[in-house]
Amino acid sequence: MSFLAELDASRGFRVEVLAIGDELLDGRVADTNTLRLALALADLGLKISQRTTVTDDIDAIVREAKAVAARGTQLCVVSGGLGPTRDDVTSEAFAELAGVGMVRDEAQMRRIEERLARRGRPMTENQRKQADRPKGAELIPNPNGTAPGFALRHGGCVFVSTPGVPSEFDAMIANDVVAPLKRRAAPIEKRSLYCFGVTEGEVDARLAPLAELCPSVRVGFRAHIPEIHVSLSAPAQEIGALEKALGFTREQLGVAVFTEDKEPFAKVILDALKKHGATLTVAESCTGGLIGDLLTDIPGSSEVFLGGFVAYGNELKEAALAVPKGLMVDGGVVSEPVVLAMADGAAKVTGATYAIAVSGIAGPGGGSEEKPVGTTCMALIGPKIREARTMRWPFDRRRNKMVSAYAALDLLRRTL
Amino acid sequence: MSFLAELDASRGFRVEVLAIGDELLDGRVADTNTLRLALALADLGLKISQRTTVTDDIDAIVREAKAVAARGTQLCVVSGGLGPTRDDVTSEAFAELAGVGMVRDEAQMRRIEERLARRGRPMTENQRKQADRPKGAELIPNPNGTAPGFALRHGGCVFVSTPGVPSEFDAMIANDVVAPLKRRAAPIEKRSLYCFGVTEGEVDARLAPLAELCPSVRVGFRAHIPEIHVSLSAPAQEIGALEKALGFTREQLGVAVFTEDKEPFAKVILDALKKHGATLTVAESCTGGLIGDLLTDIPGSSEVFLGGFVAYGNELKEAALAVPKGLMVDGGVVSEPVVLAMADGAAKVTGATYAIAVSGIAGPGGGSEEKPVGTTCMALIGPKIREARTMRWPFDRRRNKMVSAYAALDLLRRTL
Numbered sequence: 041m042s043f044l045a046e047l048d049a050s051r052g053f054r055v056e057v058l059a060i061g062d063e064l065l066d067g068r069v070a071d072t073n074t075l076r077l078a079l080a081l082a083d084l085g086l087k088i089s090q091r092t093t094v095t096d097d098i099d100a101i102v103r104e105a106k107a108v109a110a111r112g113t114q115l116c117v118v119s120g121g122l123g124p125t126r127d128d129v130t131s132e133a134f135a136e137l138a139g140v141g142m143v144r145d146e147a148q149m150r151r152i153e154e155r156l157a158r159r160g161r162p163m164t165e166n167q168r169k170q171a172d173r174p175k176g177a178e179l180i181p182n183p184n185g186t187a188p189g190f191a192l193r194h195g196g197c198v199f200v201s202t203p204g205v206p207s208e209f210d211a212m213i214a215n216d217v218v219a220p221l222k223r224r225a226a227p228i229e230k231r232s233l234y235c236f237g238v239t240e241g242e243v244d245a246r247l248a249p250l251a252e253l254c255p256s257v258r259v260g261f262r263a264h265i266p267e268i269h270v271s272l273s274a275p276a277q278e279i280g281a282l283e284k285a286l287g288f289t290r291e292q293l294g295v296a297v298f299t300e301d302k303e304p305f306a307k308v309i310l311d312a313l314k315k316h317g318a319t320l321t322v323a324e325s326c327t328g329g330l331i332g333d334l335l336t337d338i339p340g341s342s343e344v345f346l347g348g349f350v351a352y353g354n355e356l357k358e359a360a361l362a363v364p365k366g367l368m369v370d371g372g373v374v375s376e377p378v379v380l381a382m383a384d385g386a387a388k389v390t391g392a393t394y395a396i397a398v399s400g401i402a403g404p405g406g407g408s409e410e411k412p413v414g415t416t417c418m419a420l421i422g423p424k425i426r427e428a429r430t431m432r433w434p435f436d437r438r439r440n441k442m443v444s445a446y447a448a449l450d451l452l453r454r455t456l
Numbered sequence: 457m458s459f460l461a462e463l464d465a466s467r468g469f470r471v472e473v474l475a476i477g478d479e480l481l482d483g484r485v486a487d488t489n490t491l492r493l494a495l496a497l498a499d500l501g502l503k504i505s506q507r508t509t510v511t512d513d514i515d516a517i518v519r520e521a522k523a524v525a526a527r528g529t530q531l532c533v534v535s536g537g538l539g540p541t542r543d544d545v546t547s548e549a550f551a552e553l554a555g556v557g558m559v560r561d562e563a564q565m566r567r568i569e570e571r572l573a574r575r576g577r578p579m580t581e582n583q584r585k586q587a588d589r590p591k592g593a594e595l596i597p598n599p600n601g602t603a604p605g606f607a608l609r610h611g612g613c614v615f616v617s618t619p620g621v622p623s624e625f626d627a628m629i630a631n632d633v634v635a636p637l638k639r640r641a642a643p644i645e646k647r648s649l650y651c652f653g654v655t656e657g658e659v660d661a662r663l664a665p666l667a668e669l670c671p672s673v674r675v676g677f678r679a680h681i682p683e684i685h686v687s688l689s690a691p692a693q694e695i696g697a698l699e700k701a702l703g704f705t706r707e708q709l710g711v712a713v714f715t716e717d718k719e720p721f722a723k724v725i726l727d728a729l730k731k732h733g734a735t736l737t738v739a740e741s742c743t744g745g746l747i748g749d750l751l752t753d754i755p756g757s758s759e760v761f762l763g764g765f766v767a768y769g770n771e772l773k774e775a776a777l778a779v780p781k782g783l784m785v786d787g788g789v790v791s792e793p794v795v796l797a798m799a800d801g802a803a804k805v806t807g808a809t810y811a812i813a814v815s816g817i818a819g820p821g822g823g824s825e826e827k828p829v830g831t832t833c834m835a836l837i838g839p840k841i842r843e844a845r846t847m848r849w850p851f852d853r854r855r856n857k858m859v860s861a862y863a864a865l866d867l868l869r870r871t872l
Contacts, residue, residue, distance in 0.1 A: 064490075064507075065490065065494060065503070065504040065505070065506070065507060066494050066498065066503065066504070066676075067491050067492070067493075067494035067495040067498060068676070068678055069491075070486050070487070070488050070490075070491050071486070071487070072486050074480075074481065074486075074509075075483050075485075075486050076483070077483075078481060078482050078483035079483040082482065082483060087481070087482065088481040088482070089481070089510075089511060089516075090481070090508070090509065090510050090511075090516065090520075091480075091481060091507075091508075091509040092506070092507070092508055092509075093490075093506065093507040093508075093509070094505075094506050095505060095506075100505075100506065104506075107523070260482075260484070262484050321772075322766070324745070324748070325763075326752070327749075327752075328745075328748045328749050328751065328752025328753070328757075329740070329744075329745030329746060329747065329748025329749040329751075329752065329764070329766065330745060330748075330749040330752075331745065332740070332744045332745025332746075332748075332766035332768070333743075333744050333745040333746040333749045333857075335744065335745075336742070336743075336744025336745065336746075336766075336768060336818075336857070337744070337853065337854055337857070339819070339820055339821060339853060340821065341744075341768075342768055342769060345768055345769075346768060346769040346771060346772055347741075347765070347766040347767050347768030347769050347772040348745070348765075348766040348768075348772075349763070349764075349765060349766070349776070350738070350745065350748035350752075350763040350764040350765070350766065351763050352748070352752060352757075352758055352761055352762060352763030352764075353758060353761075353762040353763050353806075355762060355806065355807070356737075356762055356763040356764075356805070356806055359805050359806065360765070360776060360805055360806075389772070389775050389776055390769075390771065390772055390775065390776075391771070402752075403755070404755055405755060405756065437753065437755060438753055441749075441752070441753070
């Protein structure tokens with residue numbers, strides 16, 4: 041894109057976002073585009089300084105676009121308001137800002153017509169409007185949707201306008217903002233470590249020395265409950281410092297790191313089982329099927345995950361898993377002997393190499409003084425292991441279930 | 457709050473949001489506060505006209521706060537930047553805006569000290585800073601956290617500043633913004649209908665006549681995949697029109713509406729089972745435990761949900777559910793006879809009144825010409841029912857699983 045050609049990411053410049061749409065301010069939609077844009081720009085060493093969100097209102101768009109340029113912004117990513125409805129006024133607003141008329145792009149109009157024809161829809165005047173853009177603006181093709189975007193320069197700022205639909209926004213930003221800027225950006229190197237079994241506070245404390253140890257490395261972390269994702273980044277010429285920081289981080293976080301390849305937690309476990317030629321079954325009480333759900337979200341999980349039991353009621357624990365009734369009466373259903381028996385039962389029925397079992401009190405009811413809400417027993421049995429653990433989580437029902445599912449799978453991960 | 461006393465929601469006024477924090481612009485956090493604030497304000501007949509998001513930068517905060525007031529805004533909700541770290545500069549910025557110094561609130565300081573002491577943490581100078589606010593600003597108590605908020609008037613606009621943490625933000629907005637404004641607001645009546653089994657486009661088309669039929673009723677809908685939530689609202693004096701719109705909507709959406717009480721889908725089903733004195737079991741193949749997970753997210757589900765089987769592999773279908781091997785060989789595992797046999801097996805082992813079974817090809821692999829990815833068979837058996845269905849979903853793996861789980865539970869809901 042020629043408008044972006046003069047921007048040199050390696051020197052840095054001010055970037056803003058102008059998000060347009062009633063739906064962003066009336067409680068319908070959370071703007072997640074800025075999130076992904078920020079991460080993409082961080083790889084170029086660029087930051088977003090400000091975001092302005094306005095309704096589909098020409099005056100507001102013009103006023104705020106002027107203010108964006110007046111603040112010395114050199115790149116403003118504009119999203120939303122390019123669709124076929126009467127509410128969509130972004131193109132008109134930017135024509136007004138630039139003091140130009142609108143032109144209709146015949147090639148785009150034919151493309152829109154073809155897309156509609158394929159879905160058996162008629163071409164209406166509203167649809168045609170999507171082929172219009174301010175005179176002098178550059179076209180930005182939309183590979184994932186109908187409405188193209190445009191770029192124009194006003195008052196020292198390049199405005200790049202794209203639809204707000206995330207899949208369309210992401211593709212157009214990647215093709216026509218990030219790719220051209222990358223050619224001149226100072227390359228950034230990045231490492232990611234995904235962890236389970238440490239809190240955000242612990243990660244913060246353990247990695248605090250990095251600020252002095254490797255000052256050129258930027259450390260970020262983000263809680264994806266119950267995971268913590270740590271990222272380290274540095275200019276490419278500081279690769280030595282980055283590797284040093286990576287070594288320090290690995291040392292500090294140890295076995296809590298389950299992947300450095302951004303793989304889902306469940307996939308790491310399935311891959312490890314595959315490597316060992318092993319299979320898995322689960323017997324879930326309080327997690328209610330969540331462990332199975334996590335595992336089966338991974339394509340190809342059926343190769344090693346044989347399935348399992350949602351042994352929610354005691355009858356099913358007895359009937360399907362042959363857990364002795366006496367065991368449940370003696371120590372209660374949430375006890376280490378019971379989860380071991382559940383795992384034994386599941387392994388026996390399925391013939392799996394490893395079996396995991398979980399039983400706990402997810403809350404909000406069902407707690408007692410001896411076994412308060414959050415108390416969870418989990419077991420792992422396998423060729424060289426027979427282990428049970430009891431944890432007590434302080435969370436709500438959903439989060440207690442989620443962390444129980446992770447902790448049970450983590451027993452297996454650490455064993456493999 | 458005295459600053460808000462002069463605002464009359466029944467007459468309407470301009471509202472803006474000023475969100476403060478590096479984490480909102482660097483890809484760490486999506487601002488969801490505006491979403492919930494918008495919904496709360498809609499009940500008072502108020503709209504958010506604009507949102508400005510800036511980093512923790514005093515100059516930017518002062519500049520944008522001035523611009524907010526200059527646009528004729530009468531209420532600006534400010535969030536973020538009130539914590540104990542050096543980055544937190546919101547109070548200082550507003551003191552600068554108002555041209556006043558800071559005052560320390562001794563009562564708040566003691567409260568902060570007590571909160572820290574309870575967690576065994578020392579009182580540091582940083583922590584003390586949270587008891588500071590601009591001179592002349594009103595205190596806004598924080599029932600869910602350490603840092604209090606404040607309100608002050610500048611240039612015709614009341615700025616209400618709260619922490620950005622959602623639980624703290626929500627409580628302070630409810631207590632000190634919504635509650636005082638409600639006293640003078642024109643009351644709004646609202647009805648919600650939660651649906652499954654219709655698309656957003658269908659809902660849109662079926663409810664289109666409402667615009668002419670009941671022009672005073674505001675119709676909104678929001679996709680919570682795979683649910684669609686429809687809301688109808690109107691000024692209280694238009695209750696007749698609202699009830700008419702509700703009647704029309706019920707007629708148009710029919711049995712697709714599963715609740716008008718905002719209850720989770722799984723809870724509606726569990727409650728219906730409870731009412732019938734019935735119990736439930738599930739045999740899940742492609743959903744992998746997700747149905748059990750949805751059901752067990754509801755507290756008290758154990759009263760009617762006996763548990764089930766994640767019969768992912770064929771061995772388990774045979775061993776635990778006694779599905780005849782021949783059946784799986786003849787028609788394939790994804791077939792109506794197999795899901796009926798799975799349901800039979802689950803009902804037999806558990807003795808449940810109803811049994812649901814699902815088997816399908818969630819993708820991305822595993823499809824064939826005859827049975828492409830997305831093909832899903834589901835069965836329901838019970839006292840007066842023995843039914844199987846085959847659907848074909850066009851989604852990705854996760855969404856195919858989710859809609860399969862819902863569709864299987866929906867068979868039961870429509871039967872009950």
